[in-house]
Amino acid sequence: MSDSATSLRILLTNDDGIDAPGIAAMREELTAIGEVTVVAPAENQSGVGRARNELAVRRDHPWGYALEGTPADCVAYGLRGLDTDFDIVVSGINDGPNAGNYVVGRSGTVGAGIESAFLGTPAVAVSSYHARDFFCHPPEEYDFSRPARIARAVTERVYGTGIFDEVDLLNVNAPIDVPSPRMRVTRPHADYDQQVEHHHDSEAVPDGDREHDIGDDEVYVRLQDISWPDAVGYENPFPLGDEHSERYPVGSDRRAMVDGEVSISPLAVHHGHTNDPKLASVVESLSEQVE
Template identity: 50%
Template structure:
């Protein structure tokens, strides 16, 4: 069987050690082409640019744009057929719907799915310090990704799934665990303190409870501190347990049809007079 052709991208930039680790590991089981952002693009979600510059790189190409730009450029501009897009390995986990929506790592996989190519977004976490501390390598996440990529072509997973979001520990890990992203997006908006105005250059501070815990290490020194709030089926619970979380996802924005929607449309049309120009006006 021919090795799959993998497009490798990320949101931490083409010089990220997480991307380098995936590149070296995936080459054992796939033909790998790197198309990654020239600079750090963390937190940009699936945002796209109207125009980008592209430079050659020893592993492929570096794009002066977002992760979604990278996926779009590779899948539509290169004269190559890709079987899979792998995005990562991210410096820190992407757990929960709130973070996944903001993540450039996940955004590249979502963009690939919209363009008809399945994707795997890979993020690394450290159980005690959450984000990878200095001195740690990405050998474990890279090995986990290689094992997944090697099995995906024969698995049939992408017959029903558009992309996978994977969170893997940096150290020895437990089982691979099928989970769902935790819905955790509440936001507190308050007037910023003087120090925060200087640091963030804004009059108001927007915080979710999740980011609030991350910003204050004395309140959130370990993942286990908040384990009580995570249901067993969630990606956060898997991360707390030291497992590899795997969320199998459809691309978003699926339309919902319901009786309430039909009633709203019927009531609006019956009660509101709308002037529609005639065809020859």
Template identity: 45%
Template sequence: MSVERILLTNDDGIDAVGLHALYERLSENYEVTTVAPVEDRSAVGRVLSGTVDIAEHELGYAIEGTPADCVVAGLGTLVPEVDVVVSGCNKGANLGAYTLGRSGTVSAAVEAAFFGVPAIAASLYIPGDEDWWKRELSHAEFAHVTDAVEFLIERATTAGVFETVDYLNVNGPPAESDRRAPMRITDPSPIYDLGAERDGDRIELHDRIWGRMFDGEVPDPVGVDRRAVLDGEVSVSPLSITPPSEPNGTLETLLAEYEPDA
């Protein structure tokens, strides 16, 4: 398939620098319409609002809703004839299997896949410490990710990648020079290290993965998404909305023993 029209969305909000970096790059060769949240709606997953307000924006449309709202509104009525949906570029990585259902960025790509539209979720890993989210970013720092997304739109669509894959989850490090970062096909990391601590009437939730990332000490091997970005590579995870289930003889035997009422 050839790509002419792109729906661009995100979960950081329509004025986020990462979205503008992607819009600037993709609009050079494609007809890009943005349908994105008015404000930051990070980590909302695939929450739907039911009814949302809409306003015209210089890049397309601003929606008082979630990333999933934006994709449904976009593909359902605003710009139904698009070839690809791109979500991002998120400020902060979306790495690991445990983030896929939580991330608004990834969830927008999943929503597009249910419409049968190829999708790419794109995120920028920001090294540093727990205050990484306060960092002001330039368009240039998103270059590794925008380069990768542009390449995948042009080549993965024509090569038939999306005949067997529903969406691609792309994560990359910030660009520090004009030299392109290599890309690597990866699996989402299975490591999960969240915990909780109670202090009286409060419970604080901790995602200890980030501490490991900042220290560069994740145990993930080559071929896993977290390892790729720490090695200066762009991680590309090919994913499906309905992964095939493996035959389970134990469950089959168990269900055969169930006796329904006559």
């Protein structure tokens, strides 16, 4: 253990729920480099992004606390509701990847890291993928020890180096099944579309998705992400590996996954801005017109 990590106080959370295998593997590794307190959702909260609740129920857990809330709720409570000044927040391990601008923006795993950054604490969000199966489902059938070791090494090495002076959080995607994978600094790749289906007959909608029979003036609308080429919703996009390699440039988080690498994307939580002289001109002219 490095000197910078000897007294690390780590807040650990996730979005798959406190009983998920990924967070258990992550906790086991992190206890070797610091004092770990877990505040994690009581149930699965995947895909909730940065959603917050004003009221949540807390339950004692052998590792810390289970919260009836979102990952961002857990971080907000952990950083402001406990008598510990945490050095860093680690979120994960998610049992599936979080790569690409759109997916990252909706991820509960990354959402926890964003909440942490807004509250002034650096964060590492960790997700896993399988180089053939893509998603690690069901998670009980996968071994999360490799991404846990990778996440531990990243957390230990980056803390105290000054990296978080400019970077708010690191988004890590690590393969479960690739021995000694290469690590690469990446950027989230923008690749997203949406498929929309209209169902006028409620019988055309699967029972699990059907809330009620629809009336004459109602239509079921199904919205499905196309966040990888030729994959709608939660399909496995990896069989077309060669085509993906051509589509995604080296240095993107998507390409790193296609190549079986560890993707580490430095992220900032501020929304940023662009100095656009055309917009400045329009605003100036509006100021002269509007009294």
